[in-house]
Amino acid sequence: SQTIHQWPATLVQPVGSPLSLECTVEGTSNPNLYWYRQAAGRGLQLLFYSVGIGQISSEVPQNLSASRPQDRQFILSSKKLLLSDSGFYLCAWSVLSGNEKLFFGSGTQLSVL
Amino acid sequence: GQNIDQPTEMTATEGAIVQINCTYQTSGFNGLFWYQQHAGEAPTFLSYNVLDGLEEKGRFSSFLSRSKGYSYLLLKELQMKDSASYLCAVMDSNYQLIWGAGTKLIIKP
Numbered sequence: 001s002q003t004i005h006q007w008p009a010t011l012v013q014p015v016g017s018p019l020s021l022e023c024t025v026e027g028t029s030n031p032n033l034y035w036y037r038q039a040a041g042r043g044l045q046l047l048f049y050s051v052g053i054g055q056i057s058s059e060v061p062q063n064l065s066a067s068r069p070q071d072r073q074f075i076l077s078s079k080k081l082l083l084s085d086s087g088f089y090l091c092a093w094s095v096l097s098g099n100e101k102l103f104f105g106s107g108t109q110l111s112v113l
Numbered sequence: 114g115q116n117i118d119q120p121t122e123m124t125a126t127e128g129a130i131v132q133i134n135c136t137y138q139t140s141g142f143n144g145l146f147w148y149q150q151h152a153g154e155a156p157t158f159l160s161y162n163v164l165d166g167l168e169e170k171g172r173f174s175s176f177l178s179r180s181k182g183y184s185y186l187l188l189k190e191l192q193m194k195d196s197a198s199y200l201c202a203v204m205d206s207n208y209q210l211i212w213g214a215g216t217k218l219i220i221k222p
Contacts, residue, residue, distance in 0.1 A: 043117065043212030044156075044200070090155055101146060102210070104155035 002027035006091045006105030013112055019064075019078040021108050023091030026072065031093040033074040034102065035066055038088040050074060086112045115139045117213035119201050124219045125191055133186045133199050133216045141206020147175050147186045148200040150215065156200055159186070188218075196220045 006023045013019060025031050035047040046059045048066035056066050063082060067075045074091060091105040116138045125131040137145070144163040148156035162168055162177035162184060174187040186199055198215040205211055 041121070041214055043214045044202075044210075045212075046210070101158040101161060102156075104157070107153075107155050109153070 002093075002103065004091065004093055004103055004105045006108060008108060009106065010109045011111070013081050013110065015083055015112055016080045019076070019081055019085070019110070021076040021089055021091075021110075023074045023076075023105055024072055025074075025093045028072070028093070028095070030071060031095065033068060034092040034094075035074065035076045036090040036092060038090060038107075044090070048076070081112045083112050086110055115205065115211045117201055117203060117211055119199075119213040119216045121214070122217045122219065124221060125188075127191055127193060127220055127222050129191050130187065130189050131191060131218065133188075133201075133218065135184045135186070135201035135213060137182050137184070137201070137203045137211070137213075139203045139205045139211055142179060143204040143206065143208055145175075145177055145184050146202045146204070146210070147184075148202065150198045150200060152197070159199075191220050193220050193222070 003026045033050045036044045037047055038044050048056055048058055050056050050068045053068055053071055064078050089108045089110055092102040094100045094102050119135045144161055146161050147159040149159050150156040160168055160175035162175050165177055165179055167174055167176045172189045177184045188195055196219055198217045200215045201213040202210045
């Protein structure tokens with residue numbers, strides 16, 4: 001069966017510090033991978049998605065970046081965090097087709113102080 | 114622009130029935146999803162509608178009317194564990210998901 005692992009669960013970082021969130025998927029090959037951010041009272045915001053190794057599409061201009069060094073690994077990074085980067089970050093995967101459901105990781109609550 | 118509207122919060126009683134509405138305006142339509150999200154946890158898939166009509170899955174049902182840009186999620190025989198946020202999401206013509214802000218459902222004994 002397929003599983004998705006995301007860590008850490010919670011993170012408190014000072015403004016200006018770097019960020020690295022990691023997500024791995026097991027039990028499937030060539031998944032679509034996604035990074036979402038969820039702010040209180042707002043819908044999920046798609047940050048990045050990837051259809052293959054090294055292929056990253058950015059949906060929102062920001063100081064975040066994403067990388068996919070391996071087929072089942074997706075990393076969200078920042079060189080310098082801003083206060084506005086606080087939020088609940090979710091990694092997700094879907095099979096490589098158009099209208100399949102998403103499977104989400106357990107999320108990372110990031111607080112930038 | 115693209116827009117998904119759903120009520121911010123609803124309250125219902127244990128054992129009762131509740132209907133959560135979702136209206137949408139998107140560039141094209143390739144299906145509508147409902148997800149359940151407990152506080153501090155990841156969303157989990159509930160249902161998918163792409164054709165008009167009602168899809169039933171146990172205590173949960175989801176309805177779609179594409180001509181009206183409208184869907185609802187119906188929860189029957191409510192249990193305390195159903196207290197959660199319910200997210201409506203529409204897949205547009207580019208197969209991008211547009212998400213509503215979610216409806217927080219509070220179940221009272």
